[in-house]
Amino acid sequence: MSIENVRYQMRNKPQALMTADPSKYPQKYFKPKGCRECGVNFTPRAPSHLTCSQACADRMMVSAYLSRNYGIRLGDYERMYTQQLGLCAICRGEGFVMAKHHKLKLVVDHCHASGRVRGLLCHNCNRALGLLQDSIEALGRAKEYLICPSDVAPRERKNEPLLPMGQLSLSYSDE
Known part of the structure; x- marks a missing residue:
């Protein structure tokens, strides 16, 4: 497994695994904050917790991927998806x-x-x-x-007929 893959997996840690012990932080608790994807207020389970749910985390990751690679947002993708009837x-x-x-x-x-x-x-x-x-x-x-x-x-000479099925002979060398 390459270093890039390991880094990718660590960045995409599932929401349920994002936990930290608040007592190890100066304020002893995590303040409620707004979800970066939908804006709903939630109480994070770790300082790195940016979204209120796994669905919002997935949407945020997909949107970042689309933006980084194609210069479009998830909303643009969803608009194209709807225009193409999901096909x-x-x-x-x-x-x-x-x-x-x-x-x-x-x-x-x-x-x-x-x-x-x-x-x-x-x-x-x-x-x-x-x-x-x-x-x-x-x-x-x-x-x-x-x-x-x-x-x-393509044929060597114009008007040269193709060989009927089964009449093609192939030779193989061991070199």
């Missing part, structure tokens, strides 16, 4: 959560050249665009290939 802009699927620490089913797709956010995609469609290096030409060839593979596949 991937390409495949129209609902998306899925990749790992336990992920909170969003759809990921933010952005232009790597300009940084401009384009929309929300499922992980598979976002990865497909990345593997095609955001190339409109490659995407067009992929579309043509799906429609009629024999018209798109």
Whole structure:
């Protein structure tokens, strides 16, 4: 496990585990304060306790992630999510959560050249665009290939027929 992962896990400590002994602090108690996410007053269980609930802590972390990486807030994400009816802009699927620490089913797709956010995609469609290096030409060839593979596949000579299935011979070397 890398140091980055350890630091990430420590920053995301669950609310229930955020406890401290107030008697070890000069005032002997923790003063009530406003939740940084929703504004509700609550009594923290530790000085580092910034939110009133785990849901608010998760929202705050996701919002910070979106802001840091894409320059948008959680409200912007939720607006796009609503506009797209909660579906991937390409495949129209609902998306899925990749790992336990992920909170969003759809990921933010952005232009790597300009940084401009384009929309929300499922992980598979976002990865497909990345593997095609955001190339409109490659995407067009992929579309043509799906429609009629024999018209798109490169051949040494024009008009050379593709081999029928089963007639392709491959040779492998042990080098």
